[in-house]
Amino acid sequence: MAEGTMDRWLDKGTMQALRIILIGFALFQIYTSFAGMMEPLVQRGLFLGLGLGSVFLLAAADGSRGTWRRMGDIALALAGYYVCFHVALNNQRLSDFMAELTSFDIVLGFLALALVLEGARRTIGWFLPLLALAGLLYFYLGYGYVSGPWQPPRVSTLTLIETTYASTETIFGYMVDMGTRVIAVFIIFGALLLSTGATEIFIKLATLIAGRSWGGQAKVCTASSALFGTVTGSAVANVMALGPITIPTMHRAGYTKSYAGAIEAVASAGGQIMPPVMGAGAFIMAEMLDIPYSSVVVAALIPALLYFLTIWFSVGFRARKMNIRPLERSEMPAARELLDPYTALPMYLPVGVLIFMLAMDLTPTLAGATAVATLIGTQVILRGAQCLIEGRSRDLGATYREYLRQVLEGLYEAGKAIAMIAVLLACAAIVVKVLTATGAGVKVSSLILSLSGENIILVLILTAVLAIVLGMDVPTTASYILAAAVAAPIVIKLGVAPLNAHLFIFYFAILSAITPPVCASVFAAASIAKVNFWKVGGHAVVLALGLYLIPFLFIFRTGVLMEGSWLQIAYDTGVTSIAIIAITAASTGYFFGPLNWPLRIFVYGAAALLFYPAAWSDIVGLAMIAALAAVSHFREPRPADAAEAQPATFKLTGRVGSE
Incomplete structure (x- = not known):
């Protein structure tokens, strides 16, 4: 077969297979959210398998890669699917405490670990996979090479594979369980809101809230990121979804591109602590502390408001200093646009259902799945009703075909995001398991205590630095999990309530997304603004200066946690x-x-x-x-004060284009 023909076959065949698999992956998660989870190894094996294989299949669908590299990616994808499906298919045998692993099981175990590490490297970079690899080597070989207090226990090959692969202890452990049971359905909800046009409603609502105040253009970004973050819980997703709209708008108003990018990056990072959904780490926090998710939401409400209050006043003060005026009344959306049942109700009703069910302490799984069903059902009814009321009954078919296309696109994007989260959780689980199985976590905790002299302030500062450092080049979820495994026991030991300690760590894990030198949301914003990363990062740190102090209040002014x-x-x-x-x-x-x-x-x-x-x-x-x-x-x-009474003007001269 000619190379050109092979490439065309790869392009078409791989993309078709990928779309079918990822849409099916999302539908599988919706189904199990309603019908109930399968046996642990079956549910988690299917979840991680579909995610792990699809990460490599996504690479195979990249037409810029060479033919043979893409063929290699397909082989890795098939291996990724198989090594996890093997566990699901053999769950009864592997769940038997007396069962002996076969040589084939052991080979597949090593292959699964290698694929998880490589899949994580392709998804989030080198840092976390290298940390996991170092941990595995320390766990497996450390007894023979390390002496003294840091010597880990002796581990055989059989024990290694039983612990990390053929059980529910590591890559099929509670982190992957949280991914399939809770996180996935919220990713689907956010993706469907995006694909069906909710972003426009978020921005209109934010504009109505903030547009007429000083710095209104930047405050619209802040408010929209807060609203959008309630359903996505992802800093980079917020930046990529809203940044192409908000950053140019702020730049046209008179902010430099780098400052506009910093506002978007900092505001988007805050979406991860904004109730009711928050980030994936919040669900894991509730699971680790064995408390209702609503307890985490209630405690996080005031810190979230303080986060966005910081940004709100920062951009407002800067606007007054630079005399950047509020939006004209003519540029504000009409209130009726936000009450139009055909466009607004499909966003308000599902989010309202979600908030109500979480407030009633129903499981996040059921709440998320019900919100997804409400979103889809509401749009089906309203789009059809609109056609009939407006006398366009002959357009019903076209309307529903377009809606089906939007839903399938949302499910596809959700499938991609879930696949990456699945691999991330499995890789993070390896590190956490090594920390607990070898006792290294306790030793690191003891080291921090000795360095701080058990002074609570020094312990908190070291914990904050640890969370930010661990957040370099990894998402908030991984940063929080790793920092919590090491530092949370120390902070709790010094008399801090467990929820306060975990929220402290979670908050700093979020701040790692905007703290140079490695900060994903700042990179994303800089790429959209097309400016130097360091300029955006510098503005982000100054903008967020007060945010670095807020978590310390969780310990010393506990009223902010309700x-x-x-x-x-x-x-x-x-x-x-x-x-x-x-x-x-x-x-x-x-x-x-x-x-x-x-x-x-x-x-x-x-x-x-x-x-x-x-x-x-x-x-x-x-x-x-x-x-x-x-x-x-x-x-x-002052002139700026006097200007406040003058008619507002949106277009400015002299600053636009400056950097």
Whole structure:
């Protein structure tokens, strides 16, 4: 067969097979979410198998790769499907405690581990797979090469494969279980919302909320990312979905491309802590702590609001400083556009059903699946009704064909995302298993305790650094899982409540997505804005400066996690909000007016006092803010203040195109 003919066959055949498999993968997850999970090794074997094989098949569908490389990818895909399906097909034998593994089982076990590592490398880069490989070598060979307190127990080949492959302990363990039982259905929900046009409703709603305030264009980005993040829980997905719309809009308003990219990156990262869905790590957190998911949602609500409050005031202060005006009234969407049942109801109703079911403490699996069914059913009814009411009955067939195309596209994109998540979870599970099986996690915890002298502040700082470092080049979920396995026991040992400790780690895992030198959402935003990554990263760090302090309040001002009386919750939230506004003002250089460096240092000092959890520091800090407000009130009005009363103008000159 000629090479050109072979390429055409690969292009057509691989894409058709891939679409069928990934759409079927998504449908399988919807079915089991309603019908109930199968036997553990069957459900998880099918889940990881479909994900692992499809990661390689996605590479085979890339027409830019050479013919023989693509053929090799197909072979790896078939191997990926088989090694996991083998476990599913032999689940009864492998579940028998007395069963002996065959030589074929052992060979497939080593092959499965190698494929998981390679699949993770192709999906998320080198860091996590290399960490997992080092862990496996330490677990399997460490006894013969490492001595002293770090020597792991002796492990045979049979024990290695039984632990990592032929059981529900590692790559078919609870992390993959969370993927198939909870995470997948929410990925499907977000993908279907996107494919059926919900992004436009999110942006219109955000524009109505924020467009008429100072920095309205940037606040629209912030609000839309918060709304969109409630159903996707992915920083990069938010950036890629909304960035092509919001970044050029902010740039046209007068923000530089790099600052616009930073706003989108920071706002999108916050979607992972925004209830009701949050990120995949939140579901794993509830599972690890054995608490209802609603408890995590309630505790995360105020921190999420504080996160977006930081961005809100940062872009607002910068807009006033640069005199970037609010949107014109003519550019605002009409309220009726957000109440049109044909376009808005298919978004509001499924999200409302999801929130209601989670609030009722029904399982996230059932809540997510019901939201998916509500979304699909609502659109089927409303699209047909619209055709009939408008007298376009002959368009029914075309309308439903287009809707079917959108649904299938959403299922395909969901299948791709689930495949990558499945491989990521399996790879992270290897690292966590090594940490627990060898005792290395306890030893690292002891090392952190000794370095900190068991000082809670130093332990928290080291934990924060650990979560950010582990977040380099890996998604938030993996960063949180790894950091929680090592650091959470230490923080809890020092008297911090388990949920507080895990939320602290989860928050910093989210911040790793915007912290240079390796930060996925910043890379994504820089690529859309077509500017230097470091410029976007620098703006992101300054923009998010207050965010790095918020998690420490989970330990010292626990009212922000809805703990204590309503008075305590209101007090802690109020003081924290003022502290965040102050530190944001100092970083931006504008508060009640432009701030020179002595005033900025003064405001930084007030913010630092408010972050310190003591009555005297609260009084002094609030007094400093009040004094600055009083002095600013009697100062001469500035041109930017006078301009506030003038008619708003959206188009600016002189800044657009500057960098």
